[in-house]
Amino acid sequence: MSTEDPSRARRLIVPAAVLIVVGLSAVAFRATRDRMGHVTAVRRDTAAYRAEWEAWKSKRVKALLTPGRPLSYTALSWLHRGRNTIGASARSDIHLAGSGVPATVGALIRSGDEIRFEPAPGAAVTIDSQPARATILRTDADSLPSQVRVGSAGFRIAKRVDSIGVRAWDAEHPSLRAFKGLSYFPLDQRWRIAGRFTPLPVPRKFAASTESGVAEEYEEVGSVDATVDATPYRLTAYDGGKKQLFITFADASSGEETYGFRFLRATLDSATNNVALDFNFAYNPDCALSKFTTCPLPPPENRIRTKILAGERPPQNGLR
Numbered sequence: 001m002s003t004e005d006p007s008r009a010r011r012l013i014v015p016a017a018v019l020i021v022v023g024l025s026a027v028a029f030r031a032t033r034d035r036m037g038h039v040t041a042v043r044r045d046t047a048a049y050r051a052e053w054e055a056w057k058s059k060r061v062k063a064l065l066t067p068g069r070p071l072s073y074t075a076l077s078w079l080h081r082g083r084n085t086i087g088a089s090a091r092s093d094i095h096l097a098g099s100g101v102p103a104t105v106g107a108l109i110r111s112g113d114e115i116r117f118e119p120a121p122g123a124a125v126t127i128d129s130q131p132a133r134a135t136i137l138r139t140d141a142d143s144l145p146s147q148v149r150v151g152s153a154g155f156r157i158a159k160r161v162d163s164i165g166v167r168a169w170d171a172e173h174p175s176l177r178a179f180k181g182l183s184y185f186p187l188d189q190r191w192r193i194a195g196r197f198t199p200l201p202v203p204r205k206f207a208a209s210t211e212s213g214v215a216e217e218y219e220e221v222g223s224v225d226a227t228v229d230a231t232p233y234r235l236t237a238y239d240g241g242k243k244q245l246f247i248t249f250a251d252a253s254s255g256e257e258t259y260g261f262r263f264l265r266a267t268l269d270s271a272t273n274n275v276a277l278d279f280n281f282a283y284n285p286d287c288a289l290s291k292f293t294t295c296p297l298p299p300p301e302n303r304i305r306t307k308i309l310a311g312e313r314p315p316q317n318g319l320r
Contacts (some may be wrong), residue, residue, distance in 0.1 A: 014179075032178045039227040040194040041276035053187055053280060060283065061181060068147070068154055069286075072177055074098070074293035076158065076212075078165040079115065084108045086155075086166065087120070098170040100151025106132075110164060115157050116137065117148065125150045139164070141217075156199035160294060161207045161215040167292065183313045191279040191310035195226040195235075197268055203239065208296040211260075211287045216294050221245065224266075226277055229306035235277075236299050240265050245275060248285075248298045251309040259314045261298050282311030289315055 035089040044052075064071050074097040089103040096105055106119040118134045119125045126130040126149050139159040148155050155168040158197040199222040207215040219239040224247070226233055240246030245268055250261040262282045266275045285295035 004155040016029075027197050037241065039194050040190055041194040041278070043189050044192070049189065050187060056281060057184065057318070059253055064174060064182075065179060066190060067173075067176070068156070068169050070290040070293060071166065072169040072173040073169060073290040074153070074170050074173065075168040076165055077168070077293075078163050078214075079108060079110045082108050083293045084110065088114075094166050094168075094243075096150070096153050096168055098151050098153030099172055102150070104149050108137075108166065113159065113164065115164060117146075122205075134304075135147065140167075145193060158294075163214055175232045177239050180316045183316065185280075185309050185313065188310060189280075191308065192225045193228060193277040193279065194203055195224040195266070195275040195277045197224050197237065197273040197275050198222050206262065210294040210296055212291075212294045214294050216296060218246075218296060218311060224275055224277065228304055231305060233301070233304060235302050237266075238296075243270065245274070247277070247302065249302040249304060249309040250298045251304040251306060257309060257313065258282045259305065259312075261285065261295075262311065264311075279308050279310040282308065284312050284315060 063069060066072075075095065077094045079094075080099055084093040085104065085107050086092055086096055087104040087106070088096055088101040090097075092104070093282050094108065100273055102120065102123050104120045105123050105125060106117060109116040109118065115137045116134065117132070117137050119129070119132040123132075127135065127137070127146055128135075129147075129149075132148065133147075137148070137157050139157040141159040145156040152172040153168060153172055154171065155166050157166045158167045200220065204220045205217055206220060208218045210216050220236060221239045222237055224235045224237050224245065226235065235247055235249065237245040237247050243267045247264045247266065248261060249264060251258070254262075259293075264277060264279065264282045266277055268275050286293040287295040
């Protein structure tokens with residue numbers, strides 16, 4: 001018959017069990033926290049991940065070279081109430097630059113938040129690829145703004161909180177030909193940061209400050225908790241559409257190795273509220289490429305005190 005003290009055995013077993021649990025937790029923690037102090041998301045297959053990144057970069061360049069994007073912008077002019085003339089003439093209220101643009105293209109009549117376009121007689125103007133006639137134009141606050149084109153020029157209506165304007169472009173803008181492409185930091189999965197999304201009870205629409213000083217409406221949907229360089233952050237997130245979060249952020253590299261601030265989109269797992277903040281896909285705002293823009297500035301809580309050397313570098317062309 002055993003003479004071992006049962007109570008002593010229990011005292012030995014309990015501490016051993018505690019050590020096993022603590023040890024397993026430490027292993028799990030080390031598996032997600034890298035040597036830089038980031039709590040990283042699950043690693044992706046290297047080849048597939050690089051292919052996705054390369055495809056994203058190609059798509060971004062293609063978009064930037066499309067007329068109607070920042071490289072082709074020629075103006076962002078705010079409309080006054082009533083009648084605003086538009087055309088190539090220096091006497092027009094809104095100057096429209098480009099080849100084949102007549103002195104008078106027409107008139108834009110602002111009544112409240114509504115903009116009516118009346119084409120000038122004989123002007124070869126199209127709206128959404130159809131011959132233009134007097135009509136109310138959709139703005140960029142709508143899902144699909146009206147696209148007005150004449151000669152090599154085009155414009156659409158930009159609606160902001162307290163302002164409505166004309167965003168104009170030239171399909172033959174010299175910057176489209178001079179564009180040297182984008183440059184990036186090396187792909188590094190350590191910049192795939194694990195995040196946890198906390199939604200607001202009710203999304204909040206608000207007027208965001210922009211680099212141009214013209215307030216623009218965004219919808220705050222919640223915050224993302226993430227750890228970067230062993231420092232916890234709670235980043236404010238906006239609605240990015242298509243089940244995505246949109247985050248505008250700055251970091252210790254901003255204004256030096258990177259542009260003054262950058263944007264990041266992240267797909268949300270709505271079932272778990274987990275989200276990967278992949279800074280390899282961080283990109284420059286339009287205002288890095290053109291002064292005719294309104295780009296939302298990062299709120300104070302979205303300023304990260306570590307250099308995030310991932311994603312897009314400053315554009316080689318510089319601001320024009």
